[in-house]
Amino acid sequence: MKTLTNAYNGWANYETWNVALWIFNDEKILKSVMWGLEPYFRSGMGLGDLQYVVRKAFHNPDDLTSATPDGVWLDDKKINWSEIKKAVKEYKNG
Numbered sequence: 001m002k003t004l005t006n007a008y009n010g011w012a013n014y015e016t017w018n019v020a021l022w023i024f025n026d027e028k029i030l031k032s033v034m035w036g037l038e039p040y041f042r043s044g045m046g047l048g049d050l051q052y053v054v055r056k057a058f059h060n061p062d063d064l065t066s067a068t069p070d071g072v073w074l075d076d077k078k079i080n081w082s083e084i085k086k087a088v089k090e091y092k093n094g
Contacts, residue, residue, distance in 0.1 A: 011083060012080035013080070015072050015076050016078070016080040016083055018068050018070055019054070019079055019084060020083075020084055021068075022058070022068045022069065023057075023087075023088070024091065029058065032053075032057040033088065034091075036053035036056060036057065037050065037053050037092075040053075041089075045088075047081045047082065050081055051074070051081055054074060055074045055075075
């Protein structure tokens, strides 16, 4: 079993936790992500597909940024997209 040294509330780190927190606790964002990922659930979802859809869900047209409301930039290299992908798949499979 792999031990996470920088675990934050059960996630790899704060950045990963924050992105997941907003995805799974904001109905509008969750619906946008799940709708956007629907074709990828059937054909296979890569990390790039997930990142693209999540960035679109968080996109702010006023300043052309993609960040959570708490200010975590979605291109932050600390975000563990594999962990978020696993959580999204688990949510989808209910």
